Amino acid sequence: MDQLAPPSGSPLPGVSGNIGSSSTTAGPTREMLGGVRVETRFGGVDTLDEPITATIGRDLLSIFNKLVQVLYPIRKGAGREVLKDWDLWGPLILCLLLGIMLSVNAPPNQALGVFTSVIMIVCLGSLVVTVQAKLLGGRVSFFQGLCVLGYCVAPLNIAALVSCFVRVIYVRAPVAILAWAWCIWASVNFLDGTKIEAQRILLAVYPLLLFYFILAWMILIQ
Amino acid sequence: MAGYVSIEADDRLEEQPDLEFKTFEAPATNEQHGVGRANRGYIADAQRSTSFWSLDYYQTFFDVDTKTVLFRCINTLNPLSPTYTSAHLNPAPDLYGPFWTLTTLIFALFITSSLAHSIVSYLSDDPVSYDFALLSVAMGLVYTYGIGVPVILWGVLRYGGIIGTGGEGWGLVEAVGVWGYAMFVWIPVSILCIIPIRLVRWILTGVAFGLSGYFLVRNVYPVLASADQKAVRLLIVIVAALHAALALVFKVMFFSYYIIREDDPKKPISTSRSFPR
Known part of the structure; x- marks a missing residue:
């Protein structure tokens, strides 16, 4: 890790590295070694000889943290920093879960089609919505947008799970609508921070409405 | 293990605190672009001349606000409006409206046809199945x-030498915009077509075909008529025929679920399932 230390003499005060999931980055230590100035850094976690369960556990914990942060975005401030460290594992897992839950309940001759269309809608949908937010002039990091939109699918997973077991339409419809509203609320909270002008925020939100509505609809009618 | 050595050249950067960023936004370039493009200053620091492959190039086509898009959509429904053929071009054509009109139409067709299917299945005591x-x-x-159709039409006109090279008059974006906004009328129609009455659906489909077809013809015909060869005007027939075919396909595939009771003696059993016909 010390090989990656930037060649600048001293790190700028506002910039902090984020390697792995360590939050306490120790400052670089310098020493003279044979007339050459050497700079080393220690990330706070030694990941070389830890057991693999610890590695996976840390990743799962980071996914869980982001999930909580996306789905309950009340906590401002330090919480939003979690999202800067984006990953696509969480969205992948959520998307696959949704596809599996929907295709298990579909008629056998359509299961594959349902699975494919769910995966395609989630992937292309979040891609298009993120590009769209950028095109409308939003200040959003591309992969961060993908990550947040992927995590926002989680309420729909709950709705899909519920409708796996409950066949009554009077239960499924409110659950699906609630999940849809939750998705929208969570993702609009994220768009809030992208500084899109007020006159066109509706243009950025509308694709989200459409994207999550079609997924909610597929859950509802399965 | 030896790390990197900080070299002298980097230290010099920190000794110059008074770096100034040069502005590239000359007023002359602004005026040049103000003619064709909407320049409302939403994207203040956008670079004006970017390549075809970068995302910034397309930002000019998404430089619209909510009111503009809504007005352009509603405008296509009213042939008597004074801005009927100019609203979607003024001050600049956009791609947001066409793209999301088409995407909304896809989802609207799917949602309403499956909703109509379940209503019909419920009314005719059929088990519900989805397609x-x-x-x-x-x-x-x-x-x-x-x-596809506007791109092909534009390509034919462009390489037949009917429209100019610089895209003046009728560019690719204008062509896609005309088709995209013309399809808007199908969104409310597809929702209204949930009503399971045969006559109502035929009338609605006809109205939608008329409105969107008229919008297409009003926008495309002046371009065709500007050609020297009279034969080019016949292309409008192909456009109209394609549009009629599309309307028919919509009607047959998505708006064709009817209530059929099992005990209805007039219908043969083989067609009594409420599948699209």
Whole structure:
């Protein structure tokens, strides 16, 4: 890790590295070694000889943290920093879960089609919505947008799970609508921070409405 | 293990605190672009001349606000409006409206046809089954028609030498915009077509075909008429025929669920399932 230390003499005060999931980055230590100035850094976690369960556990914990942060975005401030460290594992897992839950309940001759269309809608949908937010002039990091939109699918997973077991339409419809509203609320909270002008925020939100509505609809009618 | 050595050249950067960023936004370039493009200053620091492959190039086509897009959509429904043929071009054509009109139409077709199907199945005591293939059919049909046809027409006109090289008058974006906005009328119609009455659906489909076809013809015909050869004007017949075919396909594939009771003696059993016909 010390090989990656930037060649600048001293790190700028506002910039902090984020390697792995360590939050306490120790400052670089310098020493003279044979007339050459050497700079080393220690990330706070030694990941070389830890057991693999610890590695996976840390990743799962980071996914869980982001999930909580996306789905309950009340906590401002330090919480939003979690999202800067984006990953696509969480969205992948959520998307696959949704596809599996929907295709298990579909008629056998359509299961594959349902699975494919769910995966395609989630992937292309979040891609298009993120590009769209950028095109409308939003200040959003591309992969961060993908990550947040992927995590926002989680309420729909709950709705899909519920409708796996409950066949009554009077239960499924409110659950699906609630999940849809939750998705929208969570993702609009994220768009809030992208500084899109007020006159066109509706243009950025509308694709989200459409994207999550079609997924909610597929859950509802399965 | 030896790390990197900080070299002297980097230290010099920190010794110059008074770096100034040069502005590239000359007033002359602004005026040059103000003629054709909407320049409302939403994207203040956008670079004006970017390549075709970068995302910034397309930002000029998404430089619209909510009111503009809504007005352009509603405008296509009213042939008597004074801005009927100019609203979607003034001050600049956009791609937001066409793209999301087409995408909304795809989802509207899928959602309303499956809703109509379940209502019909409920009313005719049929077990409900869903056809997810309709989603991909709708996607292929609408994107092919809404994007493919204008691109091909534009290509024919452009390489037949009917429209100029610089895209003055009728560019690719204008062509896609005309088709995209013309399809808007199908969204409310597809929602209204949930009503399971045969006559109402035929009338609605006819109205939608008329409105969107008239919008297309009013926008495309002046371009064709500007050609020297009279034969070019016959292309409008092909456009109209394609549009009629699309309307018919919509009607047959998505708006054709009817209530059929099992005890209805007039209907043969083989066609009594409420599948699309």
